[in-house]
Amino acid sequence: MKSDCNPSLSLRDLPGELLAVRFEAMASPCELLLPQADRPQALELGSLVAEEAWRVERKFSRYRDDSVIGWIHQRRGTRLEVDAETGSLLDFAAQCYELTDGLFDVTSGVLRRAWRFDGSDRIPTDADVARLVPLIGFSKVRWERPCLTLPEGMELDFGGFGKEYAVDRAFDILARQRAEPFLINFGGDLRANRPPHSGAWQIGIERPESVRQAAALLELARGALATGGDSHRFLMKDGVRYGHVLNPRTGWPIAGAPRSVTVAASSCTEAGLLATVALLHGTSAEKFLKMQDVRFWILR
Template identity: 30%
Template sequence: MRVLILLLAAALLAACGKPPVHGREAFVFGTRVEVLVADADATRAAAAMSAVLQEFDRLHRTYHAWQPSELTALNAALAEGRPHAVTSELAAFIVDAQAIAAAGDHLFDPGIGRLIALWGFQSDEFRPRLPDAAALDAWRRAAPSIADLRVDGRMVTSAKREVALDFGGYLKGVALDRAAALLRAQGVGNALVNIGGNVIALGTKYGQPWRVGIQHPRAPGTLATLTLADGEAIGTSGDYQRFFELDGRRYCHLLDPRSAAPVTHTQALTVLVAPQPGAGMRSDAASKPLFVAGDGWRRLLAPLGVAGALRVAADGRVQVSRTLAARLKFEPGLPAPEIVD
């Protein structure tokens, strides 16, 4: 009887408490992934989250940049100057990535995989070592780009053998869009999906908007928080996520194709993307050219379809577009941001 009373009391407390938010975590795409579902039906939530994580794992394995995958098979063929037949999915990814790379003046370019490898970032562990200077000079002379690829149906050819694809700045965003579609197909309309700082929101958290934090690039905790409407996505690129230090200098994984070197003028850049087809992909891919652009980041907002952005410069100055500033809640004690149009 005492056990029964305790169980009934626990049930009453649960009924009086907040509705459940179900969550699952995993490590995919080289980062922590979190899926939150606001749904009273625990069985439906569990099935939907499992479907999402399974798709994440498939995308990660299929398009891995340095472990054997469909992407490495294509890169090997390109290096040998051979045409290569790819899946319809990969062909569509290439065409899609070509378009967004062009919109960002190719400051983000998935065709620079060899450069990423030269800097040691195609590895699970980074060694504090600079690339060979002659190899860098050769890469600069070749100047390979995803624009050098030609897609004819499922057949891919390249004008340059130096092109090697790395979808590290694109695939997480694609995964967000896949997650949103899978969740809705499973009957889940209220969820939040976070892939290492790339986030998409569905619906609400039982009537309250989902609130997310923007990581401070040099201090523990958040720089600011933001509520997301249904279908909105944010993405952050930062020099604090993948980097190595050598002789007191930080070398991050975000490379400028023009100089073939890591960016040093920016600590972090966050973009907000309005609800639209491919919002997740755009939140991932658009933050990279804006990060690389430095002080010229504002001119790329419209071409990339970005609703607003926040930049933390190398000296710690915070710049934020007026549209985004109106929605941000900055942490107390921080210097006032510069509001720009």
């Protein structure tokens, strides 16, 4: 396959006069799909999308010391003034925390200190987990826009909606440039502006056991799809599978969480949030999504 001059972007011809611009961001394969576009145009639009994905990743990654999150983590206990975009994300996190009665919590990332989902059988002890639970709770964070104080020992992580947010941001940028159909896909979280002339976008949902084989093929005209699930991240011990969806109130994996939840909504952020919160509802995931009046697909 032809690789273009920009080393981080690749251009591929797909069947049906479809061009795909591909790149890596946020530890996921990302692509922009353009029907009936020419190659220079595709590269130009693709770099707009990639730049935005990389920007969001650079700015909010919890793995980078030079990100806003890194900066906040280095100044725990201090009152900090944050920029407008970070402020909007914190507002959003606060509203999600409130809407879900604390089930969706951007401070629950500290649990990673005890849980490492590497496919092994290393289950933490009750004591390990119990030590971390007091460090969770968005209500303990002092957030009065634009000032934030993150208490000692706590962590912030926008990973729960960062990728979906990046999709929506890139979508907005591209929608200003292009009226013809396009689809942005960041690691399975995607959004399309309108259907291609051939009818609808065909989207495969991964089967949890297999990365290669699609379990379901969906048709999407426009709007967003986001998928949450634990297809690759789990622990197995004594025949029990521990999924990576952790209850912020107990510190333990949610019992009976579906393998994967896909939700269709108008924005990717909305779809992603609903999928994640559905997973957090465990055995009640279907019941929860039915109440939201959205299209969804659950694999158990």
